[in-house]
Amino acid sequence: MSRPRSQAEYLARLVPPSVAGLNRRSLLAGAAGAGALLGTGLLAGCGGSDSDSGAGSKTVSLGSNASDPTPKDVLAKVAAGFQSSSGVQVAINTVDHNTFQENINNYLQGKPDDVFTWFAGYRMRFFAARGLAGDVSDVWTKLSGFSDAFKKASTGDDGKQYFVPASYYPWAVFYRKSVWQQHGYQEPKTLDDFNALGAQMKKDGLNPIAFADKDGWPAMGTFDILNLRINGYQFHVDLMAGKEAWTSDKVKKVFDTWAGLLPLHQPDALGRTWQEAAQSLQQKKSGMYLLGLFVAQQFNDNEQDDIDFFTFPEIDSTIGAKALDAPIDGYMMARKPKSEANAKKLLEYIGGVDAANIILKNDPGTLVANTGADTSGYTALKKKAAELVGSATEIAQFLDRDTRPDFASTVMIPALQQFIKNPKDIGGLLTSIENQKKSIFTS
Incomplete structure (x- = not known):
């Protein structure tokens, strides 16, 4: 829920023009750039080739920008909860927050993880519109506890959902x-x-x-x-x-x-x-x-x-x-995950009450997106904040995420x-x- 402490840190967190723009030059350089990143291990995904079916697989990979100690620990606990309930093991590929954002374009054009952390709104729609993210509309048919405003913030320009919310702040x-x-x-x-x-x-x-x-x-x-x-x-x-x-x-x-x-x-x-x-x-x-x-x-x-x-x-x-x-953080699926079935299982779990309760128990400073979670530990301020967002007709993501x-x-x-x-x-x-x-x- 924290914001950068200085303008230099703020600018570092924004995706540079060469990454966000996806112009002709970056498209042409995409394959080479992805190869270079994979070679250095800077933001190497664990995903397989396009021909991998993932049939019968008991693993799913997750690319994460949750590099700070608390969110990293919380995500590990969520992954453990998913593994316990599904029998599917999660391989988490954690990358420094800034590095993750700065290299997201090449990452998604290469062999990304099956599921990856990202942001709702424009930044989600940008990659969805360019075919660099997978449609998770069928996952949404199994989710509950999200307002229409949260669903709208998870929807691409084509009316399909490409994002599952996890946390937010108004x-x-x-x-x-x-x-x-x-x-x-x-x-x-x-x-x-x-x-x-x-x-x-x-x-x-x-x-x-x-x-x-x-x-x-x-x-x-x-x-x-x-x-x-x-x-x-x-x-x-x-x-x-x-x-x-x-x-x-x-x-x-x-x-x-x-x-x-x-x-x-x-x-x-x-x-x-x-x-x-x-x-x-x-x-x-x-x-x-x-x-x-x-x-x-x-x-x-x-x-x-x-x-x-x-x-x-x-x-x-x-x-x-x-x-x-009310900026929303959450998860997306790669356009061609190695194991699409497991990726969608993980997203369904992440969007569910069990994962939200794990987050609340281990990170009391976070507001979870799912209204079905046990928020009895919320302070009066957090309860009111959750009610405010729950009553919103539309949720914008803040200027630097919406453009x-x-x-x-x-x-x-x-x-x-x-x-x-x-x-x-x-x-x-x-x-x-x-x-x-x-x-x-x-x-």
């Missing part, structure tokens, strides 16, 4: 209950309410909205939620996929609205990390903070019960306030930082974004 507006009780604040239901609340917080000597964008990605969350509230989920994902124009009146309205809210934001955001902004909320210097659930990491154990949140309020009554950012990583890193980071620094030339900014988008999405 974005919302967080605050300290004690501060709000002291001043008599109420959760806003509309943008007018939100503005009025911010104005009152200013009068009370608070920074209305804690804000930071030194590391480049936090402001993406503000853009996402405003676009979702003003233009709706479908326009948002189409814009992220390069199908809509950044110069449209719809996008201009998002930035105009944001410009009106900027005076409520903590000043000098470009020199502040998200942790520092979270500390201003923790220290009761700021009244609200739009961020992911990981904001709770910055609070002491005895302060956890003082944290609450609300989803960003409605802006257009015809669109409502049911869509939100091409090269567009996110080379275009949107500097563009949003430029806007924060000088919000007056919105037209010029959007023209620049659109021109760069055309260049990147047509490469």
